[in-house]
Amino acid sequence: MTKARKQQISLEATPYYHCVTRCVRRAFLCGEDRQTGQSFEHRRGWIEDRLLELQTVFAIDIAAYAVMSNHYHVVLHVNKAQAESWSELEVVERWQRLFKGTLLTQKFLRKEKLDPAEYDAVSEQVAVWRERLMDISWFIRCTNEFIARKANEEDNCTGRFWEGRFKSQALLDEKALAACMAYVDLNPIRAAMAETPEASDHTSVKARCEKAKAATSPNHKYQQPNTLMPFVGNPREPMPEGLPFKLTAYLELVDWTGRQLRNDKRGVIDSQLPSILNRLEIDIKHWLYMAQHFESRFKGLVGGVCQLKKVCRSLGMSRTPGLSACQYFLA
Structure with a gap:
């Protein structure tokens, strides 16, 4: 049975969410229609531009995104304190x-x-x-309605363009957040649309790589893309507002993971592991599996066992969905 959205999105549980929206039509959202030869690749830019525009309006930060052929992924952070300060x-x-x-x-x-x-x-x-303005459903709605109207106008047709509901996963801790962001950023590589993260068009990781190349201090939050939630380093007190990792460590992790997922590297484990994996205490094989199957392997709530059980109790759930997966991969 489909869960109510309020059971999937609860700011008391976490401010971080992975959302996926898929197109309902036979024709690609982007890419090329094999029957007609018509290219819709420009629509990927529509979606990317709209997402980045909306983050300047909503009290919602974008941590990661990837625009694919018939769907897009986005990892969002709800900034409740910002909305309340307006x-x-x-x-x-x-x-x-x-x-x-x-x-x-x-x-x-x-x-x-x-x-x-x-x-x-x-x-x-x-x-x-x-x-x-701090509601993820409204953020996705304002993205999808805008794109649907433009696509329908271009196609000279009416009707649904997107599935009725977007999929969301609550990311309860650092392990889940890092794994999901890497999963999103590596989507084009898994789909053989790009060979490297920095060549993955219409993704957050490409935007971060381009900015980092021009920065004198890439880990400094003010030298990172102002359209994306900044990386502010490992957790400490007081903790600045931002993602709890170093940007360089995250890019190293994504690059290393992408190389393991390439066909010519399948089954090969590099001995030079990124330090971030050690800090998060994630097994190498578990990490690579999550980087390929995060969306399908986990349910609506993703995180360590203790945090998962705590959130389920706070939401009044009698069962703990996804417990076995979280216990195995994120214990």
Whole structure:
């Protein structure tokens, strides 16, 4: 039975989520239609641009993404504290970058005088929009509706373009987060669309590699892409806001993993292991398996056993879905 979205996305459990949206049509979302020869490759750019645009509007950071032939992956971080820090005016400004708003909020945005009843109505509306601006479902909706309209217009047709629901996985700890990000960034290599991470078009890892090449201190958060959630180094106190790894360590990990997944390297284990694997205490073979099968092997909640059980209890679940996989690969 399909689970309610609120059981799959709970900020009390974790702010990190892996989301996947797939196209319903026979024709590719991107790539080339083999029957007609028509290329839809430019649509990958549409999706990438839309995702990066929306992260400037929502209180949601993008940790990783990959746009594939008939689906896309994105790892998101919900920044609740950021949304709660916005003034009412900023919430309205952000929302009305995407939608028209109401007559009262348009009046409020123009800084025209409102009577008390009108201001109360605006405040109520702002509270709703503030919640939506840190809601993953609304983030995906604003991405997919925009792309569907453009694709339908280009194809001169109507109807569904995407599956009705996107798939989401809650990433409960560092191990799950690192494994999922690498899985997403390595999608084009597994699909034989690219030979190296830095050559993987329309992925977060390519954007990070290009920025790192030009940086004097690639691990510095202000020398990383401002459209992506920055890497801020290993956990410490006080911990800056960002991904709990060094960028160089993560890129080394992705590059090493990608080389193991290539056909000419199948079954070969490099003796020079990335240090990040040692810190996360993940077995090499387990890591390589997760880098290829993360989406299919794990259920909606992914993390260490203790954290998994804790979150399931907090969500009122009588069972612990995905326990055996998490116990085996992320113990």
